[in-house]
Amino acid sequence: xxxxxxxxxxxxxxxxxxxxxxxxxxxxxxxxxxxxxxxxxxxxxxxxxxxxxxxxxxxxxxxxxxxxxxxxxxxxxxxxxxxxxxxxxxxxxxxxxxxxxxxxxxxxxxxxxxxxxxxxxxxxxxxxxxxxxxxxxxxxxxxxxxxxxxxxxxxxxxxxxxxxxxxxxxxxxxxxxxxxxxxxxxxxxxxxxxxxxxxxxxxxxxxxxxxxxxxxxxxxxxxxxxxxxxxxxxxxxxxxxxxxxxxxxxxxxxxxxxxxxxxxxxxxxxxxxxxxxxxxxxxxxxxxxxxxxxxxxxxxxxxxxxxxxxxxxxxxxxxxxxxxxxxxxxxxxxxxxxxxxxxxxxxxxxxxxxxxxxxxxxxxxxxxxxxxxxxxxxxxxxxxxxxxxxxxxxxxxxxxxxxxxxxxxxxxxxxxxxxxxxxxxxxxxxxxxxxxxxxxxxxxxxxxxxxxxxxxxxxxxxxxxxxxxxxxxxxxxxxxxxxxxxxxxxxxxxxxxxxxxxxxx
Amino acid sequence: xxxxxxxxxxxxxxxxxxxxxxxxxxxxxxxxxxxxxxxxxxxxxxxxxxxxxxxxxxxxxxxxxxxxxxxxxxxxxxxxxxxxxxxxxxxxxxxxxxxxxxxxxxxxxxxxxxxxxxxxxxxxxxxxxxxxxxxxxxxxxxxxxxxxxxxxxxxxxxxxxxxxxxxxxxxxxxxxxxxxxxxxxxxxxxxxxxxxxxxxxxxxxxxxxxxxxxxxxxxxxxxxxxxxxxxxxxxxxxxxxxxxxxxxxxxxxxxxxxxxxxxxxxxxxxxxxxxxxxxxxxxxxxxxxxxxxxxxxxxxxxxxxxxxxxxxxxxxxxxxxxxxxxxxxxxxxxxxxxxxxxxxxxxxxxxxxxxxxxxxxxxxxxxxxxxxxxxxxxxxxxxxxxxxxxxxxxxxxxxxxxxxxxxxxxxxxxxxxxxxxxxxxxxxxxxxxxxxxxxxxxxxxxxxxxxxxxxxxxxxxxxxxxxxxxxxxxxxxxxxx
Numbered sequence: 008x009x010x011x012x013x014x015x016x017x018x019x020x021x022x023x024x025x026x027x028x029x030x031x032x033x034x035x036x037x038x039x040x041x042x043x044x045x046x047x048x049x050x051x052x053x054x055x056x057x058x059x060x061x062x063x064x065x066x067x068x069x070x071x072x073x074x075x076x077x078x079x080x081x082x083x084x085x086x087x088x089x090x091x092x093x094x095x096x097x098x099x100x101x102x103x104x105x106x107x108x109x110x111x112x113x114x115x116x117x118x119x120x121x122x123x124x125x126x127x128x129x130x131x132x133x134x135x136x137x138x139x140x141x142x143x144x145x146x147x148x149x150x151x152x153x154x155x156x157x158x159x160x161x162x163x164x165x166x167x168x169x170x171x172x173x174x175x176x177x178x179x180x181x182x183x184x185x186x187x188x189x190x191x192x193x194x195x196x197x198x199x200x201x202x203x204x205x206x207x208x209x210x211x212x213x214x215x216x217x218x219x220x221x222x223x224x225x226x227x228x229x230x231x232x233x234x235x236x237x238x239x240x241x242x243x244x245x246x247x248x249x250x251x252x253x254x255x256x257x258x259x260x261x262x263x264x265x266x267x268x269x270x271x272x273x274x275x276x277x278x279x280x281x282x283x284x285x286x287x288x289x290x291x292x293x294x295x296x297x298x299x300x301x302x303x304x305x306x307x308x309x310x311x312x313x314x315x316x317x318x319x320x321x322x323x324x325x326x327x328x329x330x331x332x333x334x335x336x337x338x339x340x341x342x343x344x345x346x347x348x349x350x351x352x353x354x355x356x357x358x359x360x361x362x363x364x365x366x367x368x369x370x371x372x373x374x375x376x377x378x379x380x381x382x383x384x385x386x387x388x389x390x391x392x393x394x395x396x397x398x399x400x401x402x403x404x405x406x407x408x409x410x411x412x413x414x415x416x417x418x419x420x421x422x423x424x425x426x427x428x429x430x431x432x433x434x435x436x437x438x439x440x441x442x443x444x445x446x447x448x449x450x451x452x453x454x455x456x457x458x459x460x461x462x463x464x465x466x467x468x469x470x471x472x473x474x475x476x477x478x479x480x481x482x483x484x485x486x487x488x489x490x491x492x493x494x495x496x497x498x499x500x501x502x503x504x505x506x507x508x509x510x511x512x
Numbered sequence: 513x514x515x516x517x518x519x520x521x522x523x524x525x526x527x528x529x530x531x532x533x534x535x536x537x538x539x540x541x542x543x544x545x546x547x548x549x550x551x552x553x554x555x556x557x558x559x560x561x562x563x564x565x566x567x568x569x570x571x572x573x574x575x576x577x578x579x580x581x582x583x584x585x586x587x588x589x590x591x592x593x594x595x596x597x598x599x600x601x602x603x604x605x606x607x608x609x610x611x612x613x614x615x616x617x618x619x620x621x622x623x624x625x626x627x628x629x630x631x632x633x634x635x636x637x638x639x640x641x642x643x644x645x646x647x648x649x650x651x652x653x654x655x656x657x658x659x660x661x662x663x664x665x666x667x668x669x670x671x672x673x674x675x676x677x678x679x680x681x682x683x684x685x686x687x688x689x690x691x692x693x694x695x696x697x698x699x700x701x702x703x704x705x706x707x708x709x710x711x712x713x714x715x716x717x718x719x720x721x722x723x724x725x726x727x728x729x730x731x732x733x734x735x736x737x738x739x740x741x742x743x744x745x746x747x748x749x750x751x752x753x754x755x756x757x758x759x760x761x762x763x764x765x766x767x768x769x770x771x772x773x774x775x776x777x778x779x780x781x782x783x784x785x786x787x788x789x790x791x792x793x794x795x796x797x798x799x800x801x802x803x804x805x806x807x808x809x810x811x812x813x814x815x816x817x818x819x820x821x822x823x824x825x826x827x828x829x830x831x832x833x834x835x836x837x838x839x840x841x842x843x844x845x846x847x848x849x850x851x852x853x854x855x856x857x858x859x860x861x862x863x864x865x866x867x868x869x870x871x872x873x874x875x876x877x878x879x880x881x882x883x884x885x886x887x888x889x890x891x892x893x894x895x896x897x898x899x900x901x902x903x904x905x906x907x908x909x910x911x912x913x914x915x916x917x918x919x920x921x922x923x924x925x926x927x928x929x930x931x932x933x934x935x936x937x938x939x940x941x942x943x944x945x946x947x948x949x950x951x952x953x954x955x956x957x958x959x960x961x962x963x964x965x966x967x968x969x970x971x972x973x974x975x976x977x978x979x980x981x982x983x984x985x986x987x988x989x990x991x992x993x
């Protein structure tokens with residue numbers, strides 16, 4: 008019931024935020040922040056009763072009772088569809104990331120959104136509710152439902168409060184995700200039908216479908232259906248074209264949620280569904296998937312380098328960073344998977360922060376074009392320093408979270424395919440290039456004469472507090488990653504065990 | 513015919529009585545309000561009759577069959593007719609004009625639809641279709657001042673006449689081949705006739721399918737649809753899209769099933785081509801429409817393309833479990849389509865009325881901020897058409913995809929996925945237009961009072977969401993039919 012409540016709090020909180028607009032125009036954002044914090048506090052208080060998180064027992068994938076939490080209630084028994092939610096180390100990590108970044112997103116909308124605040128905060132909360140559902144649902148029907156439904160509030164956030172080309176971006180975002188989602192729906196239904204014809208029972212439960220027997224060819228096609236839906240969301244090359252548009256046009260809070268959280272649903276889906284449901288097919292396919300990952304790492308970096316738009320550069324850097332996640336998942340050994348999970352968390356913070364800086368710049372300068380910037384550090388030293396921190400985090404400076412993640416992925420990948428590792432390692436160098444170019448063009452270099460005497464306002468208390476949260480998180484992940492690794496380790500171990508058993512002839 | 517058979521025809525009797533009552537009323541005192549009320553009470557009585565007749569479910573003469581399945585659809589089209597009636601109240605009440613005849617036409621058209629749904633013989637099929645169609649010409653052309661309605665009515669008249677001619681020719685050919693005009697009789701004798709006169713039998717069946725296809729506006733018989741949708745008064749368009757198409761589809765299913773047409777590969781091939789063409793062409797042409805009524809016309813073409821998958825799946829169904837699923841799929845998809853279409857046209861009738869320029873996409877800009885209720889209803893209707901979870905349309909699509917997978921119809925499935933992917937774009941365009949903030953300076957159109965139309969819209973919204981988020985009761989109900 009705890010998990011249902013977590014989602015309900017956000018859903019009803021959204022309604023409350025919308026209604027609170029009639030009290031005062033600025034009320035919704037306060038309500039939204041309180042709702043998210045209450046949700047987070049509720050989750051933590053429920054967890055405190057559980058055995059220490061660092062010593063989680065390994066959940067057996069097909070035995071729900073070994074999971075941290077499990078909830079199941081009948082929904083549409085005619086098709087064996089139930090409301091089944093469960094939590095293990097990885098989903099818990101993702102849920103925590105979602106709630107923390109959700110609060111940060113509300114903070115970033117504080118002065119950014121000035122019209123229809125009530126509806127905006129409601130959409131934000133509803134998106135978060137959908138994402139929580141995606142991370143917790145273990146009924147494939149329910150999972151698909153959350154997967155699709157979270158798009159609608161996100162669509163509204165881009166379409167209503169986005170920048171100059173928002174209609175196009177919102178449409179493209181929706182169509183890409185929805186069309187690929189249809190493939191996943193077809194694959195899900197086909198999987199369920201295969202299971203139905205074998206057992207005579209309709210069931211959409213993850214636990215029932217895990218060991219469905221099917222021919223090699225069927226497994227291959229079904230795996231592809233899931234794979235495409237997830238890598239479109241991730242996004243991996245060549246399905247990434249919606250991302251730069253959506254991220255650039257979304258309002259700051261929207262970009263934070265998109266980059267910080269929504270992209271992770273794709274990676275989560277790969278780890279939770281695409282590989283475990285079809286282990287053999289996934290292993291056969293791993294070379295192609297890793298090749299796409301490497302292509303994404305390099306291609307994203309090259310395109311990022313060519314951008315003049317601050318937000319677009321950060322958006323392409325996401326393509327590059329998510330390539331590492333894809334590599335980590337399909338290398339499918341413990342080190343690489345740990346790295347992928349780590350990257351999901353660390354990238355969430357570093358990119359969210361960069362998008363917030365981009366948003367702050369746009370609010371002050373009314374442009375995202377870096378050719379119009381330059382030498383901003385002199386006028387806004389605090390913002391400059393913060394930007395410097397997150398830029399070096401993003402390029403993978405040792406001591407910060409992103410380095411741990413990328414290093415683990417490369418280490419794990421080396422055991423599988425040294426040549427690809429060599430190419431992927433180029434991503435670290437190119438990452439440094441585009442990150443430093445970003446810093447050079449905007450905050451350093453010759454001050455742009457047009458910006459002199461504008462009295463640009465530096466970061467103040469609220470913004471510094473938000474940034475400090477993310478800095479602490481990244482330093483923590485970089486210097487002492489063990490808690491996160493411990494949370495993910497048992498889950499990854501049991502997934503690896505299961506798939507290796509499957510692969511034995 | 514005994515009294516129990518008479519009872520089984522209760523909905524029809526009630527509608528006929530309503531028609532008579534309307535004529536008597538008009539001869540005594542012409543009053544629009546009274547006519548409206550008589551019609552409303554007549555529909556309610558017919559609804560009661562549809563429930564009452566369930567106990568007497570049986571074949572009635574050679575012409576009609578009364579069963580639970582048909583009675584469910586009669587209930588559905590009566591509800592749709594009630595909505596049409598409520599919407600018509602505003603559209604057809606300009607001061608000082610006497611328009612009672614409209615209600616008479618409406619009742620007769622519904623009567624035709626009821627006959628169509630219960631027909632089990634080609635004679636009653638033709639009777640129902642003509643009664644429904646002829647009354648519809650009048651309803652479409654009713655606003656006498658406009659050019660568009662007149663054009664729409666004539667177009668519909670001419671093409672319907674073509675369809676009827678094809679239908680009749682088809683009947684003649686089938687009669688020549690089998691010597692029987694009842695569906696069941698034809699089905700029983702068709703196998704022998706097929707070995708004797710395959711061409712005559714196939715040509716006859718194909719012509720009947722084409723005649724019904726005209727009414728369903730599947731490609732390539734779809735040409736009239738956008739013009740008629742656009743030209744007809746909005747409540748009538750809604751009526752045409754739900755009652756007329758729904759009844760014809762039910763008749764098609766009966767004819768197809770009882771006549772055992774699913775045995776013939778050449779017919780299946782033709783149906784597949786029609787279905788795929790409808791899905792792709794319908795969705796493709798909808799992309800560039802600027803008028804929402806035209807857009808919905810193309811979208812309905814695509815939806816009947818999706819629905820035809822069910823008929824093709826019937827041929828591949830091996831076990832009784834699969835046939836049960838097919839029955840549920842037809843019931844659910846058609847119900848979802850009718851409810852969603854009604855919701856969309858309720859909003860259109862409220863906002864656009866008869867003014868053609870107000871049904872342009874641009875007239876809907878910023879609707880969210882001017883009229884949140886109507887905008888929400890239209891948004892949910894569009895999401896339901898697009899098949900987004902939590903709406904009725906999604907469960908419908910869920911059925912179709914499951915069926916295609918079970919029957920191994922991969923080509924149809926590809927067309928379905930492709931069509932749905934195209935469709936997202938134009939449904940989203942409407943939602944995007946409504947969410948534009950630039951139009952907020954326009955003042956709220958309607959006063960704060962809640963009219964009966966708002967209540968209807970809200971109820972339909974709830975129905976679409978309820979069917980989509982808690983379908984279990986309805987699935988059980990549909991399974992029992």
